[in-house]
Amino acid sequence: MRGEVCIGSASFLSLASLILLIFVHIGQINTSSVGKGVSMVKVNTSGYDDALTIITLDPIVGVHATNASAPLQARTGLRELYLFGLYSFCGYTNETAGACSNRTVGMQFRPYPILTSDMAVNYSVLTDGLFDTAFQSQQPTFRDSSYLGGSTRAAYYMILLGTICTGLAFLTGLIRHGMTFFISTAFALIGSLLLLIGAAIWTVVINKSDAINDVMVGSTPAPLGIIVSIGPALYMLWAAFAVLLVSVVPYMLVCCTYRG
Numbered sequence: 001m002r003g004e005v006c007i008g009s010a011s012f013l014s015l016a017s018l019i020l021l022i023f024v025h026i027g028q029i030n031t032s033s034v035g036k037g038v039s040m041v042k043v044n045t046s047g048y049d050d051a052l053t054i055i056t057l058d059p060i061v062g063v064h065a066t067n068a069s070a071p072l073q074a075r076t077g078l079r080e081l082y083l084f085g086l087y088s089f090c091g092y093t094n095e096t097a098g099a100c101s102n103r104t105v106g107m108q109f110r111p112y113p114i115l116t117s118d119m120a121v122n123y124s125v126l127t128d129g130l131f132d133t134a135f136q137s138q139q140p141t142f143r144d145s146s147y148l149g150g151s152t153r154a155a156y157y158m159i160l161l162g163t164i165c166t167g168l169a170f171l172t173g174l175i176r177h178g179m180t181f182f183i184s185t186a187f188a189l190i191g192s193l194l195l196l197i198g199a200a201i202w203t204v205v206i207n208k209s210d211a212i213n214d215v216m217v218g219s220t221p222a223p224l225g226i227i228v229s230i231g232p233a234l235y236m237l238w239a240a241f242a243v244l245l246v247s248v249v250p251y252m253l254v255c256c257t258y259r260g
């Protein structure tokens with residue numbers, strides 16, 4: 001491969017990875033930006049009121065919020081859909097309308113206290129009781145906030161450092177000098193390793209917490225109505241890792257063959 005082609009493809013790949021990572025970072029910062037649909041994990045609670053009706057044998061009303069702009073975590077009602085980004089999460093009352101939390105660096109994925117702090121007190125007391133007794137044998141990791149929160153916080157710093165390495169790989173690759181290609185190769189390698197760890201942690205966390213999806217209630221078993229699923233940002237993170245890893249090949253080729 002000609003040197004220019006190598007340099008060009010390496011820069012193109014690391015830039016593509018960087019752009020994917022920027023989208024991963026801006027997901028769920030607010031409800032109106034391009035990051036609106038971009039989330040690491042989705043929690044859909046639309047069936048939870050039906051499940052409570054089955055459990056209590058009383059018609060349960062008022063579990064879900066009707067006012068989309070009411071603040072989160074203020075007992076104003078459960079949202080139909082919660083989308084979690086890296087810095088904040090948003091609760092949507094329908095496909096389009098919602099409100100977002102405050103932004104935090106290293107935000108932890110702690111779905112259980114977030115959901116119950118949106119419920120009216122009577123429903124959060126009921127939910128705590130159910131998780132303490134009925135669901136305990138089914139061990140939903142969903143409630144294990146210290147595990148979920150600690151893991152996702154660690155993953156965040158891996159993703160942040162991986163993003164910085166990706167940016168540095170791209171920038172140092174633009175400087176046409178033999179030594180800088182060695183540095184670019186090193187940043188691309190370290191960056192892809194960090195992104196791999198971050199993406200793997202998130203994947204494991206979601207795969208464990210989605211055991212809640214299979215929890216059944218009532219005598220004629222019906223679903224609990226809380227569904228955890230992978231959001232598009234996690235796929236983008238895996239793609240960013242793969243693209244950055246592939247960029248190591250052309251970076252390494254120029255680094256080993258560059259004659260100045």
Ligand SMILES: *[C@@H]1O[C@H](CO)[C@@H](O)[C@H](O)[C@H]1NC(C)=O
Pocket residue numbers: 067068069070071
């Ligand atoms: C919805 O919540 C917002 C924010 O708390 C409030 O300003 C607004 O008046 C509420 N709307 C209704 C219809 O209650």
Ligand SMILES: *[C@@H]1O[C@H](CO)[C@@H](O)[C@H](O)[C@H]1NC(C)=O
Pocket residue numbers: 044045046080081092094095
């Ligand atoms: C939540 O899940 C239900 C049932 O699977 C689905 O009908 C609904 O559209 C989902 N809600 C959102 C906001 O995606």
Ligand SMILES: *[C@@H]1O[C@H](CO)[C@@H](O)[C@H](O)[C@H]1NC(C)=O
Pocket residue numbers: 066067068093094095096097
């Ligand atoms: C979603 O809710 C908002 C505010 O409650 C409403 O204006 C909008 O029409 C709703 N959208 C859909 C698709 O139901």
Ligand SMILES: *[C@@H]1O[C@H](CO)[C@@H](O)[C@H](O)[C@H]1NC(C)=O
Pocket residue numbers: 072073102
């Ligand atoms: C979000 O920030 C505002 C202003 O700083 C604060 O008043 C509010 O309590 C915060 N909300 C949460 C849920 O921490």
Ligand SMILES: *[C@@H]1O[C@H](CO)[C@@H](O)[C@H](O)[C@H]1NC(C)=O
Pocket residue numbers: 060061062120121122123
């Ligand atoms: C729970 O509290 C909410 C809000 O205070 C109320 O609307 C609802 O009727 C209560 N539900 C039951 C079953 O007591």
